[in-house]
Amino acid sequence: MTFSSIIRKNFYYNFNKFISFYFVNSLIIAMLFMYGSLIYNPSILDSVGKTTLYETVNMALLGIVLFSVVFITYTNISFLKNRGKEFGMYLTLGMTTKDLTKIIFVENLGIMSASLVTGVFTGALFGRLFYLGLNRFLINTKVVYELNYKSFLLSIGVFVLIFIGNLIFNIIYIKRISIIDSIKASKKKEIGNTHVILGAIALVILVISMYCLPKTLLKEIFKDQSYMIGVFVALIMICPYIVIGSLMGVVKSLLRRFPKTYNSNLLVLSNLSHRFLSYKNILYMLSILTAGAMFFVGYSYSMFKSSEEFVRRDNPYDLMFIETEKYNVTEKEDIEEVISDSGGKIEKYSVLEYVEIPLFREDRDQYIYRTGSQMILSETNYNEHMGTNIDISSKGALYVTTYEEKMEFQHPTSILTSIDESRMDEFQEVALKNNFIISEDQINEFKDDNIALVINGENIKEEKGVPFVNERSTMEYSLGNALVLDDEDYEFLKSSRKEEYIKRFIYLM
Template sequence: MTFSSIIRKNFTYNFNKYISFYFVNSLIIAMLFMYGSLIYNPTIINDIGKTSVYETVKMALMGIIIFSIIFITYTNLSFLKNRGKEFGMYLTLGMTTKDLTKLIFVENLGVMVASLATGILSGALFGRLFYMGLNKILVGSNILYKLNYKSFLLSVGIFVLIFLGNVIFNIFYIRRVSIIDAIKADKKKEVGKTNNIIGFVSLVLLIVSLYCLPKTLLKEIFKNQYYMTEVFIGLIIVSTYVVIGSLIVLVKGIFSKSSKAYNRNLLVLSNLSHRFLAYKNILYMLSLLVAGAMFFVGYSYSMYSSTVEYVSMDNPYDIMFVETSEYNKVEKNKVEEVIGNGKVEKYKVLEYLEVPVFREDGDSLLLWSNNQPVISKSNYNKHMGENVEIKSEEAINITIYNEKRNYEYPSSILTAMDEKQSEKIRNITVENDYKLSKEEYEKILGKNTKLKLEKNNIKEEKGIPFTNRRDTKNYSLGTALVVSDKEYEVLKKSTRVSSIKKLHLINVNNGEEAFDGLISYLRDENGLDNSYWNEGSLSGLTSNDERGDKESYRPVYKGEILKLRLNDNGMILFTMMFIGLLFILANGIVLYYKVLSDIEHEKERITSLNRIGVLEREIKSIISKELAITFFMPIFIGGGLGIYFLYVMVSNWQINGLLIKKAIVVLLIGAIIQGIVYLISRKKYIKEMVK
């Protein structure tokens, strides 16, 4: 028999195993190709800096690459291990490890070439559907599907590197395997040990950590011990591993309370005791895999579906722009005229100051902020229709976002300064981690107006819709300090003119038309040509030059922010959906390989059951229950952890209940996919076991 005939017969015999191995590789290449085409797409590249779409695609591609390396390596190792008898027979018949290495290399090369061909072809063909799905999610944008040679080079290059890495691994694996080891490779039981006491303690630690983690983040407990957050996360991850191995003991204890239920499931529980110990590592890793998929897909889906609510919370006004001594100097009645009479539902103008804030840091002062917004009591009351009272050396810290966690504004010094003093302070603090000695502070500022606020005299008010939230290089809006009229006027008289600003906040009933007219009017008033203010951005970031200054004062329109945010969240959702689908498929495929590799060992147990009179339908029922528990345990544990960590992440937000409901929908979809893989595996398993 020639070497080529051995390869041919070997391929025919292991065809089913090759198909699954080939399918995994082909799927990953197709994913690499499609995301490669996205990262080199001109539309995506042109959006760099405006939204986080490019960064999202790049992050997703890195995730797929890392996943590809780990998963292909795992399937390769499983493929080798499950052929132990075959390799042992070849070695017994006189084949050398060199011949065996060559055999495996030729096989893998054939799988690689076939996977590359079909993976790239399917990626190119289904890429159009991929882009159609993406464009359905995006709002007002259309990303054209274009084949790019860089996409081919990327997917081929990454896969070839993974292939070469596996070839090197296979060479070392074969050289170190003896005949006996090869024959027994697929029979080695991965049985560990369990300790009921350790399992119970781990369960208690897990429950306590799950309870304490969100409370620690909200500073309800361990307020100043930030490291406890990491401690509880570590305990959750570690204790989950121990609990998985001891879980069947707990289940047995529950069933033992009912002798009828215990006796009915005795055989299932007995075999699961072994299976959970043997599968402990795999079940744990798959649970983490599902938890990651659940967390990222659930978070992205809930954020996308709640985009309107979030944008509305951050933008209570349809249109906002900032007026300074240099930019956007207009009169309210003129703006109303430009927008259109009868089209303005609400128009407010709020004056505020931008004041540098220092905080004591030992013997030094820390420049905490260069542009803390400060509002007078009268202006605030008029703007919000309130009647708050503020005494001297007191303040209210107002924020537009409504968080559950309480924030204590620390003791601060508000200081008015001119341009020269500001430049001196900036030069010193930039070189010294924003620190300034008290002597230098007094020397530079001298008798400048200062307002010291003790933290006990600063009240916090959350969820105050006094402005739209926006951060640019020239202003930051979303929080402000409200002080007494007297102290506000003292600060105003001493501060530089450029720090006195006005917020124009408008609600209209013809948003897009009004905004376009306002943009055109303000562009002319500022002496800007048509190359300015053409596109908005989510971040508000601009270049650090004169053009960037002008771009930063572009008006903000809620409708435009909503479209950008929907596109941003839509891209994240679309990306995470595919990665999550990969993770769920990987979970099913790993269990598929693991369960089918145990068929030979389980046949002995089934034979024993037949001998003692257990009927075929009873055996099928036992198998179905065992596989169902094994397959759905990662979904149950991992999905639960994913939902939990998502809850912890959004526990500080007021609409966290809405996000969790959306995420549960994702978990149900993942369970359905896992159920399909379970049914396929059960059919194959029963077919092999019951003949």
């Protein structure tokens, strides 16, 4: 019997197993291809690619890749174990592990090639249907379905990496397997024992971890112990496995309190308990994957449904632009004339002056340099603009944000100072080399003489959800937060800055 005939007979004999493995791989490739066509679509990149939503898209991509790795790897392991008798027979007849490895490689290569072809074709076909549904769902927006090479590279590249990883695992598995182990492999269910008390403890820990994780992320608890995030995530991943394994034990313990019901269903309960423990790995994997899918779908849907509210909340002004000494220099009368000619009417016209100045935040006897500059406002200008009557103490500040940030942030001691313009490039190089960690001596070396305002963290108050500006966040600039200072402190810092850093918001409603 030749090697090719063995491969052919294996294919016919294990057709049902091969076809299942093939469908799983094709499904994963089709899913990756459809997502790749969306994430690399030019019309999507032109909008999403330039906003903070891009982080959400990347997180979803990570979730899909992890799902693909786990799903295919688990399928591959089950595929090997279910062929234990076959491998044991080959080893008994004199085959070497090298021969078995060669058989596995040829079979997997054939499945991979067929899966790639049909997966890409199916992804392209259903991708078009997906875009038809998406365009019916979107309002006043049309996303054109386009095929691009990046979609092919994503689906093929991820799948090839998974294939190589599984191939390495298969080689190690075949080399370590013995005749007896291979024959018994398909019979091993890893049943183990059920531990009711351990399961109850795991359930309590799981509930506590799920409650504490969001609070830790928002720094409501464990503010200085960021490692607790990893601890809670690990517990949430591990505890369900113990809970699933103990679930039927808990049910049986409860039913024992009702002897008549328990005795009449003893055979059914024993069978269910055996099956539950036998397939607890599959149940656990499906639970984790389902939870991941629910998270990403729910997160995306929440973003979509709340986007209108976010836009309305973060843009309280109908029109806003920034006026500098060079750009957008206008007069109120000219603006009124342009809007009037367009059939509009200005109900409110407001001007708010601000200054951009470098900010350094203290961090363990060093300072973090925030790239760009911090927007600062004077208390008088802020009060006139917002119709408030706040009073900022000397060397104090009010940190205002347009967005309702839920995460608690303890403001550290901050230094506002003007960097010597002639040495700004040199300062940027030093900051970049040190990952934007600057010592106080380096600040003093580069700052303008006698121009520095030190604000103790205890003197920085905070207000969230203040509609003082239309919020914007891009790679080039960020609007949405500002420090309101005492008038004298504001004028002191303003005097150190060139005219190009003194700007004005023009608001129209």
